[in-house]
Amino acid sequence: MSLLRLNNVTKRFGGLTAVNGLSFDLAEGEIVGLLGPNGSGKTTALNMISGYLPLSDGSIGLVDETISGLPPEHIAHRGVARTFQLVRALPSLSVGENVLAALAFRKAPLWGAGAKAEIDTLLADVGLGGRADQPADSLTYIDLKRMELARALASDPRLLLLDEWLAGLNPTELQAGIELISALRQRGITILLVEHVMDAVRALCTRCIVMNTGSKIADGPTAEVLADAEVIRAYLGA
Numbered sequence: 001m002s003l004l005r006l007n008n009v010t011k012r013f014g015g016l017t018a019v020n021g022l023s024f025d026l027a028e029g030e031i032v033g034l035l036g037p038n039g040s041g042k043t044t045a046l047n048m049i050s051g052y053l054p055l056s057d058g059s060i061g062l063v064d065e066t067i068s069g070l071p072p073e074h075i076a077h078r079g080v081a082r083t084f085q086l087v088r089a090l091p092s093l094s095v096g097e098n099v100l101a102a103l104a105f106r107k108a109p110l111w112g113a114g115a116k117a118e119i120d121t122l123l124a125d126v127g128l129g130g131r132a133d134q135p136a137d138s139l140t141y142i143d144l145k146r147m148e149l150a151r152a153l154a155s156d157p158r159l160l161l162l163d164e165w166l167a168g169l170n171p172t173e174l175q176a177g178i179e180l181i182s183a184l185r186q187r188g189i190t191i192l193l194v195e196h197v198m199d200a201v202r203a204l205c206t207r208c209i210v211m212n213t214g215s216k217i218a219d220g221p222t223a224e225v226l227a228d229a230e231v232i233r234a235y236l237g238a
């Protein structure tokens with residue numbers, strides 16, 4: 001059974017069809033790249049999967065349940081988490097409080113010592129061990145991204161949607177980021193990754209889906225998709 005199923009998912013903004021009849025399945029444990037030029041509909045697709053945008057047509061299923069039409073927090077409770085292109089930290093709070101705010105969205109909130117232990121584990125998992133008391137506005141860019149990931153992981157997701165999480169990192173940070181995402185995959189989290197950093201896509205994704213002007217133009221093993229003539233023409237450039 002697939003974990004996520006998009007069936008003919010369409011989003012229209014007035015006269016513009018941003019996502020046009022998009023269908024694909026994700027199997028549990030897969031890490032899949034969602035690629036395409038700017039404006040091809042990738043972020044809109046993530047926004048529909050996570051419930052931030054209603055669909056104009058089609059449906060989205062998680063395991064055996066239809067999730068399209070549910071509010072974002074209900075979709076989050078069913079195990080879908082995401083990061084945003086622009087990191088959404090609460091800068092006046094500490095790193096630990098930022099993660100606590102995300103933990104509070106859980107169905108069964110944790111309090112006191114349980115919450116503190118959970119925060120410490122989440123921060124250690126993303127390479128921010130021991131940094132809970134540091135002010136969030138003192139973090140470097142990569143560490144802010146790590147904190148954003150810890151916040152997404154706070155809901156113990158089955159499916160993680162990463163929106164250009166690796167963008168803007170220097171080569172050393174990029175390598176660390178790739179290792180971090182690989183480690184999440186080892187834990188069995190299914191990941192859909194919107195990404196332009198092709199080295200990361202090659203290192204991480206077993207499969208890629210490519211969009212162009214709202215439609216899917218390729219879907220298959222990464223090496224095959226990246227060698228596809230239409231993908232090269234539309235996205236990678238000759």
Ligand code: ADP
Binds near residue numbers: 036037040041042043
């Ligand atoms: P990508 O993530 O691939 O860069 P987007 O999903 O952000 O693409 O955008 C797809 C298309 O939809 C673009 O033409 C964009 O301008 C348009 N679009 C995105 N969001 C909105 C919105 N809220 N209102 C109107 N048009 C939008």
